[in-house]
Amino acid sequence: MGEWTRVKVDFATSHLIFPTLIGIVLLVLGVTILITQRRDVLASGAMWRDTFARMDKPRFFGALVLTVLYFSLMVPVGDIWPNTGMGFLLCSIPFVALTGLLFMHERTLRGAIPVLVIALAGPLLVWWLFSDIFYLTLP
Structure with a gap:
């Protein structure tokens, strides 16, 4: 019964x-x-x-390319600063910003400001929550 209460985490693969x-x-x-x-x-x-x-088609293929780039770059960028979640943070900010701008129907500076604020605040909040509160590693 004691084995059921112990958790072993392999930090090298926990982000998967x-x-x-x-x-x-x-x-x-x-x-x-x-x-x-x-x-x-x-x-x-x-x-x-x-x-x-x-x-x-532009939004479909644009989102597809952005998503592939996002997941392809996250680990190599994260390897520069291992176990800090910088790969997630530094790739998520431009991904959220570019995806938001891609799906805007009218791209004006006034409309882009909330997208850019969310692109900065959202990943920062998730990065802080996962690393400092939940102690989970991000790529």
């Missing part, structure tokens, strides 16, 4: 817990969609042609 859990949840949701909507997904190309014709 949440991405792994989120990946599993997304995989389960994707499989669920494929099972429940299999007729639409596997139907003729008409549904897919209509979907691709109506989609906002």
Whole structure:
């Protein structure tokens, strides 16, 4: 019974817990969609042609590129300052700012100021909360 009350944390891989859990949840949701909507997904190309014709391509591909860059750069940047969460912080601020600006319909300075404030305050708050309050390592 004493073993159940002890927690051993491997700090070299502890930052992978949440991405792994989120990946599993997304995989389960994707499989669920494929099972429940299999007729639409596997139907003729008409549904897919209509979907691709109506989609906002710059925002879709822009978000895709930003997300890939964000996750690709987080660990290398974090390796410069190991176990400080700087990879998360320094990559999250521009990611949130650029994603917010990408999805704005009217890009004005007045509209961009709240996006930039949130891009700075949000990651700083999460970084502080995880590192100082929860003692979790971030990449």
